Amino acid sequence: MSVTTPTQLDVLESEAIHVMREVAGEFERPVLLFSGGKDSIVMLHLARKAFWPAPVPFTLMHVDTGHNFPEVIAYRDAVVERYGLRLVVASVQDAIDDGRVVERADGSRNPLQTVPLLDGITSHRFDAVFGGGRRDEEKARAKERMFSLRDEFGQWDPRRQRPELWDLYNGRHKLGEHVRVFPLSNWTELDVWRYIEREDIALPDIYYSHEREVFLRDGMWLSPGDWGGPRAGEQLETRTVRYRTVGDMSCTGAVESVASTVADVIAEVGASRLTERGATRADDRASEAAMEDRKREGYF
Amino acid sequence: MGTADSTNHAQRDLLRLATAGSVDDGKSTLIGRMLYDTKSVLADQLSAVEAATAARGGGQVDLALLTDGLRAEREQGITIDVAYRYFSTATRAFVLADTPGHVQYTRNMVTGASTAELAIVLVDARKGVLEQTRRHATITALLGVPHVVLAVNKMDLVGFDQTTFEAIAADFSEYAAGLGLTDVVAVPLSALDGDNVVDPSTRTPWYSGPTLLEHLEAVPVLRDPRTEDFRFPVQVVIRPRNAEHPDYRGYAGRIASGVVRVGDEVTVLPSGKSSTVVGIDTFDGPLEEAHAPLSVTLRLADDVDISRGDLIVPGGSETVVGQDLDGTVCWLAERRSVLGQRVLVRVGTRTVRALLREVNARLDVENLTVEQWHGVDTLHAVDATDTSSDASPQALGLNAIGRVRLRLAEPIALDDYASHRRTGGFLVVDPADGATLAAGMIGPTLLDRLVVEAPADETDWLAGAGI
Numbered sequence: 001m002s003v004t005t006p007t008q009l010d011v012l013e014s015e016a017i018h019v020m021r022e023v024a025g026e027f028e029r030p031v032l033l034f035s036g037g038k039d040s041i042v043m044l045h046l047a048r049k050a051f052w053p054a055p056v057p058f059t060l061m062h063v064d065t066g067h068n069f070p071e072v073i074a075y076r077d078a079v080v081e082r083y084g085l086r087l088v089v090a091s092v093q094d095a096i097d098d099g100r101v102v103e104r105a106d107g108s109r110n111p112l113q114t115v116p117l118l119d120g121i122t123s124h125r126f127d128a129v130f131g132g133g134r135r136d137e138e139k140a141r142a143k144e145r146m147f148s149l150r151d152e153f154g155q156w157d158p159r160r161q162r163p164e165l166w167d168l169y170n171g172r173h174k175l176g177e178h179v180r181v182f183p184l185s186n187w188t189e190l191d192v193w194r195y196i197e198r199e200d201i202a203l204p205d206i207y208y209s210h211e212r213e214v215f216l217r218d219g220m221w222l223s224p225g226d227w228g229g230p231r232a233g234e235q236l237e238t239r240t241v242r243y244r245t246v247g248d249m250s251c252t253g254a255v256e257s258v259a260s261t262v263a264d265v266i267a268e269v270g271a272s273r274l275t276e277r278g279a280t281r282a283d284d285r286a287s288e289a290a291m292e293d294r295k296r297e298g299y300f
Numbered sequence: 301m302g303t304a305d306s307t308n309h310a311q312r313d314l315l316r317l318a319t320a321g322s323v324d325d326g327k328s329t330l331i332g333r334m335l336y337d338t339k340s341v342l343a344d345q346l347s348a349v350e351a352a353t354a355a356r357g358g359g360q361v362d363l364a365l366l367t368d369g370l371r372a373e374r375e376q377g378i379t380i381d382v383a384y385r386y387f388s389t390a391t392r393a394f395v396l397a398d399t400p401g402h403v404q405y406t407r408n409m410v411t412g413a414s415t416a417e418l419a420i421v422l423v424d425a426r427k428g429v430l431e432q433t434r435r436h437a438t439i440t441a442l443l444g445v446p447h448v449v450l451a452v453n454k455m456d457l458v459g460f461d462q463t464t465f466e467a468i469a470a471d472f473s474e475y476a477a478g479l480g481l482t483d484v485v486a487v488p489l490s491a492l493d494g495d496n497v498v499d500p501s502t503r504t505p506w507y508s509g510p511t512l513l514e515h516l517e518a519v520p521v522l523r524d525p526r527t528e529d530f531r532f533p534v535q536v537v538i539r540p541r542n543a544e545h546p547d548y549r550g551y552a553g554r555i556a557s558g559v560v561r562v563g564d565e566v567t568v569l570p571s572g573k574s575s576t577v578v579g580i581d582t583f584d585g586p587l588e589e590a591h592a593p594l595s596v597t598l599r600l601a602d603d604v605d606i607s608r609g610d611l612i613v614p615g616g617s618e619t620v621v622g623q624d625l626d627g628t629v630c631w632l633a634e635r636r637s638v639l640g641q642r643v644l645v646r647v648g649t650r651t652v653r654a655l656l657r658e659v660n661a662r663l664d665v666e667n668l669t670v671e672q673w674h675g676v677d678t679l680h681a682v683d684a685t686d687t688s689s690d691a692s693p694q695a696l697g698l699n700a701i702g703r704v705r706l707r708l709a710e711p712i713a714l715d716d717y718a719s720h721r722r723t724g725g726f727l728v729v730d731p732a733d734g735a736t737l738a739a740g741m742i743g744p745t746l747l748d749r750l751v752v753e754a755p756a757d758e759t760d761w762l763a764g765a766g767i
Contacts, residue, residue: 005313007311007313007314008313008314013595014554014593021535021554022535025536048583049584050595051552052581052583053540053545142383142385149734158381163382163407163408163739165414165727165739166415168646168739170646170727186395191393
């Protein structure tokens, strides 16, 4: 029998499954951050593959901004139901209500997720936290480890990261510390989409082209909702759009697109001249070091 | 277009590579050029670089800025860590470990090289092979990186002179051969102007070899698994114990090397118990055979006691199982090693308690010589209190490479790194705070080879000094 070179997706899948099994073998209380976004959906799919025929041995945690796309919450709940998973929700609204964080002037809640995230990790005593971060996303992430040690304040210190050699991941940590784990580190946005196509993974509908009432703010198409848009003077109009990322509705922009299938999206992403964050995340455009600062504070 | 893209992609494989070189050699410019010319840089990233260039006083857009990382680094104009870059062509995707090349960053080079199948060693055509070039080649050889590219950069500054290039290539190849590096390809290029990086240069008519990217697309991504021994470190035991699978028991892991087939006789180490593979399971269905680096779940005929940390090898294989680990380490922590120190050793998926019993040689990466001494065996006489000298020869500080002997609390499978790159590496971990103190390679390495050849080096040195 001939041995063929494994494809890139085979290698990336195998690596991610390996990382997930390492976490299952080394940690007591792992949790998988699940937003209903495509990266977390791919992570969950990999977790199902890694432990089959046993169920996924991780709890899911959703850091809920309160500014949700209804389609994404519906998807989240359906997945939890279908696979019999345990979901905990860390709520930004709760954190605002009891004064742990303060609503920002611009109304964006993406940067406010750090406090409920860390509080959720602490109160459930999670020791390993899977995130869908990829190194191709952003400069600070390019230096991230697969296993990223966080101190008791959840802080990331780029100078104190452990060297990672071969496939030996060192997950040892002291009480109160935890480890962020990024199984998709070596994937690019296109890899994620191609994997979604190959594995025939269902996503929330808003990733595909649809007609939607939107309005323009700071060069981005935003959806109206309880979060507070549109303001006076911002005109609603119907556009054919899709979302490249899903998050806080108040700062996640739609892109005009007719890509209605995975293959269409792959063609579109392959031809795009903008990164997904640059195109659709207002908060990531704030400053050259925005992500570095948020990561240091304990963000995803 | 979508269809053509998918077709290409279905066959696309993945190459991991590392770059070694300093900012002065134009390493960042070279990487920026590869990202730019393979269209891996998108408009918003490019405009950020244009803005950064303008903020620094303007001028030609500096592709080197594409690989700039953290603000702390930008402010200090240095690189403090390994960064990973991604680019791809129609046939291959690349994961590039971008490692700073200064001497104090040996740690980062070792890290980047550990997973690389290919290393790009960068030299400045005006300067040729320098001490640091030799250091980069040495670490590449120490870590067993199979393929090396010598990128002779800044050819534009020597008028694309063939003789200059060939002299540097010959100089390096001779040195590399002495280190046991056999696959070395030299490419004359200009990262600044793009000559021979992605597209062939019209300014080097005398060069008929591949461009850098053409070569990166052509090298084999891994050794043929059929020529390697099967190794399977067990990560977790899968036991659903539900109505559907009441008695299922599978051993989940990633095949580190080689091939496994249903029906194969296997031995479980360190216990030495034998059994037969009756199933190779995946979520997508059972397989008749599987090879590295796939993640699978094995089922065995007998109900043998297997847990995380065990290593499954072919039946009847001569794998060494022992409690004395001799190997070469690169010290990765600020804290120096202490003889008699209690540590944890991580090999494959197994972690065992261990004693740093002996440090008996050290590689000088500046001069590429090996200093040896009689190790003080601390197995029965712990000498952890001797702090009389800050630079004790028996201690290894940050970035030092030395030969050690570790006594393990229990016997484990010990594969030589030289023949088992996927299972012969290990970590030394501080049990107190979990810090990774060192990374090591089991068995004889380049360090031992340099010891043997030390007298020859001395002669060369004398000749070079005119004595």
